[in-house]
Amino acid sequence: MKKICFMGECMVELRPVEPQKLNQSFAGDVYNSAVYLTRCFAHVSAAMLTAVGSDRLSNEMVTRFKQDDLDTSYVFQHQTRSTGLYLIETDETGERSFTYWRSESAAKQIMSFITQAQIDSLSDLDQFVFSGISIAIIEAGDREAFWQFLNTLKSKGVQIVFDPNYRARLWKNESEAVINFDRAFELCDVTLAGVEDLTSLYGVHTSEEVLSLCQKHDIGEIIVKDGPSSVISWFDNECLEHAITPVTNVVDTTSAGDAFNGVYLGARLSGSTISDAISLAAKAAGIVIQHPGAIVPKGLVEKAIS
Numbered sequence: 001m002k003k004i005c006f007m008g009e010c011m012v013e014l015r016p017v018e019p020q021k022l023n024q025s026f027a028g029d030v031y032n033s034a035v036y037l038t039r040c041f042a043h044v045s046a047a048m049l050t051a052v053g054s055d056r057l058s059n060e061m062v063t064r065f066k067q068d069d070l071d072t073s074y075v076f077q078h079q080t081r082s083t084g085l086y087l088i089e090t091d092e093t094g095e096r097s098f099t100y101w102r103s104e105s106a107a108k109q110i111m112s113f114i115t116q117a118q119i120d121s122l123s124d125l126d127q128f129v130f131s132g133i134s135i136a137i138i139e140a141g142d143r144e145a146f147w148q149f150l151n152t153l154k155s156k157g158v159q160i161v162f163d164p165n166y167r168a169r170l171w172k173n174e175s176e177a178v179i180n181f182d183r184a185f186e187l188c189d190v191t192l193a194g195v196e197d198l199t200s201l202y203g204v205h206t207s208e209e210v211l212s213l214c215q216k217h218d219i220g221e222i223i224v225k226d227g228p229s230s231v232i233s234w235f236d237n238e239c240l241e242h243a244i245t246p247v248t249n250v251v252d253t254t255s256a257g258d259a260f261n262g263v264y265l266g267a268r269l270s271g272s273t274i275s276d277a278i279s280l281a282a283k284a285a286g287i288v289i290q291h292p293g294a295i296v297p298k299g300l301v302e303k304a305i306s
Ligand code: ADP
Pocket: 194, 195, 196, 225, 226, 227, 228, 231, 244, 245, 246, 247, 248, 250, 253, 254, 255, 256, 257, 258, 260, 281, 282, 283, 285, 286, 289
């Protein structure tokens, strides 16, 4: 059985459904990817590496991970901190705004839970996935330990996958983000990059510019996403362009890239070619954006790609 682990933060999501009433769910970039991967590729074992609290909502989050068929062996429970939380609101024009309470979340201290025993047990993974958000939330003083941890996994033959999701408010400034993204690009074997995330940091505006930025770091497998525009891939010294069928009734683009990543990685771990994996991933993302929220009802994505 292929094994993959997603490292990052899952948060409590609150969304107004009617006056004085909030709907509560769970979401977070790498968590969303893990859910879509397990839904579509039950034969791949997917784990979450994160820290939550010991409070009621944290316990519910862990229960949800289990219901999602995720391996929770690397979900650690902090004694004093809790999960991050955000409120997502939509105004009359459909514009979304987010308010976060995550600066003291348990996940920021994830490195304090990683012992040699965990490193040994993670060394038999096929792939380890993290994002720009995963790096941003790690306490700055713990980042060096994080890079060492990744280097160790890589030296054991684990493929390192990086999605450079960029959230400006999580970084001190742009140069701090660039230094860390450069390190991630230098270390990873696979990158699943969105053009928009890299525009302000690197001044790149097109998929071709993102591709050449990633190629400078000698990354073996590069996938560049750009909303409804073609996806570009680079693998085995071959550059391919993959057409996307634009969705006309877009409801909510939250987690389009995450769903794409989960299905792409699941397909690749199941032996699909780059072109087939991108085709499945784009179908999945196309379904996700036609429904509200990060995680759409079970069955929809599975049916679309079957
Ligand atoms: P992110 O969520 O990381 O910003 P993108 O917006 O680039 O990611 O979208 C990721 C993938 O979702 C795209 O490569 C594409 O497959 C799909 N997608 C996004 N927007 C559309 C759209 N309007 N029509 C069809 N597919 C889309």
